[in-house]
Amino acid sequence: MKFTEDHEWLRIEGDLVVVGITEHASTQLGDVVFVELPEVGTMVAAGDEIVVIESVKAASDIAAPLDGEIVEINEAIVEEPSKVNADPLGDAWFFKMKVDDLSLLDQFMDEDEYKDLVD
């Protein structure tokens, strides 16, 4: 698993990248009450703000980590936003994207580096 500075985790699944937010991010956000995901088929560029996530406290955005196409979204977290707090690293993934080159993931932090960032 890889991690971005924006507290997203990235996991390779076949030729896709699964994206979610970290435990740290979900704790910082507090109780999540609303999630808006991009549409399947959307072409995104790294840095595009494609997810809106609102907690009782505030709204935040999640950016696309890489260029690519959104191929699957997790409707379950739209229906039940509290899943993002309950299981951020598992059930509550956000979207899956197809990227040109999976080796681009190498630029991101590994778990130890991410732990150093948040501790």
Added chain:
Amino acid sequence: MSELLHLPLEALHVELGAKMVPFAGYSMPVQYGLGVMKEHLHTRTAAGLFDVSHMGQVILRGADYQTVALAFEALVPVDVAGLGLNRQRYGYFTNAAGGIEDDLMLANRGDHLFVVINAACKDADIALMRAGLPADVTLEVIEDRALLALQGPLAEDVLAAINPAARDMRFMDVATLDLAGAACWVSRSGYTGEDGYEISVPAPAAETLARALLADPRVAPIGLGARDSLRLEAGLCLYGHDIDAHTSPIEAGLGWAIQKVRRTGGARAGGFPGAARILSELQTTAPRARVGLLPEGRAPMREGTALYATEHSDQPIGHVTSGGFGPTVAAPVAMGLIARDHAAVGTPLYGEVRGKRLPVMVVALPFTPANFKR
């Protein structure tokens, strides 16, 4: 900005796992381990303990209560002189333009008037009082007391276990009660829409009292985050957001706080800043109105969200003044200030969220029924 101010219970908050944030110049607990959602729900079903020591506590004295009360009426449109002994009342300072400078609670304490004001307005309010009160009324800012709020349907049982006299108080009564060995100034009121008490406690006894209350398993510590969602569901105004120097009390739907004696035709009608506008709006109407807003979807409509009459109209008819998620309502809730033509309950409007017009309905306030001990 000057350095952050620290209040008597800070160490206890940290021990309890609070996340401390700067608020109105003070380091304050925004939430504890439960989180905003559970803290909110706990307050609605059991009892929550809030530290609101950042708020201003002021004592005004003169020859007698009537002298002070009549002088204070020059600053507020409220019947202060007619307030019963050991009774509390909501009010607000107005300005010459008919706007609101701050809202406050005032109490007749027999030989003095006790006033509680908002933290963010404290300095301005004190200056306003010093400038507006005659020399024979003295103002004492209380700096050696903390202010706790115990709120929720079980608040009475909790406080009565410490001092049974708490049970005898009605909504808006004020009394001095011995709590944890200290003489506390207690009012049966709050800012959550629930029954409860606000307790002014001498600073040296504050931690002992807070620990005694928290030792009751029915009580959880509650941060400012849940305080905000609780008051929003209760339809209560937050100064600087729902009301400000440019909002008249009538627009804000706070005309009920102006008793008959201060209205046109009353024995002490007017005589407060902005009386011409405020009394005229009371008799006719104000161009804007504060309303409850229930977004139809799941997306919260935050403060500042522009409101439109239709999906495509150009000019906004108002804006959201407070908005978020209501844990008891289990849906987004908001309040807004809008043109009166659109303020009838049931009027469909649109709020523009991230460039999209989302449907929202004008609804009656509060979102959750008030649960006071009258």
